[in-house]
Structure formats: structure tokens, C-alpha cells
Amino acid sequence: MSNVGRENFYTCDACGAVMVTVDVDEGTTPMLIDCRVGVCKGLAQSGWYAPKPKMAGSATWEWYRPAKKTTRGLSTEDRLHVSLGGLLLRPRSEGGEDVST
Numbered sequence: 001m002s003n004v005g006r007e008n009f010y011t012c013d014a015c016g017a018v019m020v021t022v023d024v025d026e027g028t029t030p031m032l033i034d035c036r037v038g039v040c041k042g043l044a045q046s047g048w049y050a051p052k053p054k055m056a057g058s059a060t061w062e063w064y065r066p067a068k069k070t071t072r073g074l075s076t077e078d079r080l081h082v083s084l085g086g087l088l089l090r091p092r093s094e095g096g097e098d099v100s101t
């Protein structure tokens with residue numbers, strides 16, 4: 001089943017922040033990600049595409065598949081992740097579909 005267009009959310013163990021994400025490409029997403037809220041060094045855990053918490057708001061992050069030519073700039077770890085079918089996370093405003101609004 002495709003997850004493209006589906007929302008997911010990650011809850012940080014340390015600060016409790018909820019990051020809402022959306023898949024914009026086909027691929028796999030990690031179970032744990034670094035918390036991106038402020039200077040928090042916590043780990044945020046996937047909600048497994050369960051319905052997001054009511055207070056979470058709309059998706060501000062998106063999972064995307066980088067173009068082949070852009071993977072050069074990635075870390076070795078990210079390149080490996082992408083080569084195994086993984087998606088990368090970026091803020092929704094960067095090249096996302098909501099820019100024109």
C-alpha cells in the first residue's frame with residue numbers, strides 16, 4: 001500500500017513535541033528521528049500513520065526522495081538510507097506544494 005500523501009507524526013521523548021509529517025514520495029521512513037524542535041536533542045518516535053493528535057496541526061515536514069544528482073551532498077548515512085529506498089525529511093516550505101499559496 002502506498003503511503004504517498006499520508007500524514008504521520010513523531011512524538012519527542014524528551015520535550016513532548018509532535019512533528020506532523022507527510023509522505024510526498026514512495027519509500028520508507030524511519031521509526032525514530034532526531035527532534036527538530038529548537039535545540040532539543042531528543043528522539044522522536046513514529047506514530048505509525050495512526051490518526052494524529054488533535055492539537056498537532058497540519059504537516060510542517062515532508063518525506064521526499066532526493067533526485068539522484070543531489071545525493072552527492074548527503075552524508076554517507078543518508079546516502080545509504082536513500083539507496084535502500086528510504087525517504088529524507090525536509091521542512092514543508094522548501095520546494096513543497098504549499099509554496100504558491
Ligand SMILES: [Zn+2]
Binds near residue numbers: 012043
Ligand atoms: Zn524534542
